Amino acid sequence: MKATVNVLCYRSKTLSNGEHPIMLRVCKGGKKKYIGLGISVNPKYWDFEKNKPKRNCPNREQIIKVINEQEQKYSEQILEFSTEQREYSPTTLVEAVAPIRKSKTVNDMFEEYITQLKDEGRLGYALSVQQVRNSLLKFKGHSDVFFSEIDVNWLKTYESWLRCCKLEDNTIGIRFRTLRAVYNLALTEGVVKADCYPFKKYKVSKLHKETAKRAITKEQVKQVIEYDVSGARFYKRLAVDMFTFSYLMGGINFTDMALLTDKNFEGERLVYVRQKTKKLIMLPLQEKAMEIAGRYRSPQCKYIFPILDNRERTPRQIRNRIYDVLANVNGHLEDIGKELGIELKISSYVARHSYATVLKRSGVSTSVISESLGHSSERVTQIYLDSFENKQLDDAMKHLL
DSSP states (O other): OOOOOEEEEOOTTOTTTTTTEEEEEEEEEEEEEEEEEEEEEOGGGEETTTTTOOOTOOOHHHHHHHHHHHHHHHHHHHHHHTTTTTTHHHHHHHHHHHOOOOOHHHHHHHHHHHHHHTTTOHHHHHHHHHHHHHHHHHSSSSSBBBBBGOHHHHHHHHHHHHHHHOHHHHHHHHHHHHHHHHHHHHHHHSOOGGGGGGGSSSSSSSOOOOOOOOOHHHHHHHHHOOOOOTTTTTHHHHHHHHHHHHTTTTOOOHHHHHHHHHHGGEEEEEEEOOTTOOOOEEEEEOHHHHHHHHHHEEESSBBSSSTTOSSOOOHHHHHHHHHHHHHHHHHHHHHHHHTTTOOSSSOOHHHHHHHOOOOOOOOOOOOHHHHHHOOSSSSOOHHHTTTTTTHHHHHHHHOOO
């Protein structure tokens, strides 16, 4: 007796998105076995009489392709068993067929990437990736987009849709760079073939405009650092101190400053791992920066700066607390900038940009500056940078003020 193989929408199981899995049912000698194909469908798009997706079903062609490929595999295996006159059951038939690999959707890959980022504690970037995922869901109206569908025309249509949403070029560029990063992960996992890659012809680099200047002059930096905070409220004093510490210590960003403990002060160097890129940063401690750290250091708290305390917090609670304090600090810095007559809106990030600009004007190479900032995009290896022995950077940092 030959086995029969039929496709069906398995209504007995409903997924979290309201869809039912599409399965193959193998029958022989009164025995049955169901095999999931790794795809699902909303029941309103499935023809239960003909057991196939309706004409208006999203991704109909892709679903039919997966079904046909798997039915073909089982037909060939049944023919092989029959030719060899081998006895088999639904279970042994399934075991003989190559394991079915789930066809991951773009949404599946985004969810995996977001989970990975959260596990790594990169909550800010995870939130940014989540925004791109939500954007794609709004664009298509459903989550079942396969990587093989994304070609140059698809990308151009998505770009046009984003422009209709009144997004700026740089914001659109972020959307596309994130999508490209997730597509690259899919390539690495073998979810999509390399010859489908659309980003060779569609250039994401065109979606970039020069951003407004964020650096101020050395003289203006001195004005902020020397701003008189005697008699000022706590957060105004903290604002000037955090700006100063960041500028003097390699443009360290606010989150990394918030997480500093005594362990990060090793001899005459500040040593820490940048949260955003996980790069190890080692910088010579500046005298004024040490004074600032000493002013806030307390034996009752493990953190140097009064942003976090010893209470147990979830990663999300830590991020929210840091953002709350950052907003307060930046508000005071903006007021100070206006009072000093500085046209640029002052924030903690201006300290980072100004540090890089001052070093560049001092003749420090871009690669060394990039390393001190902890940028992941600079294509210079740590081995190459080690040849500088930090001397070029150390010498330049003596002339920040």
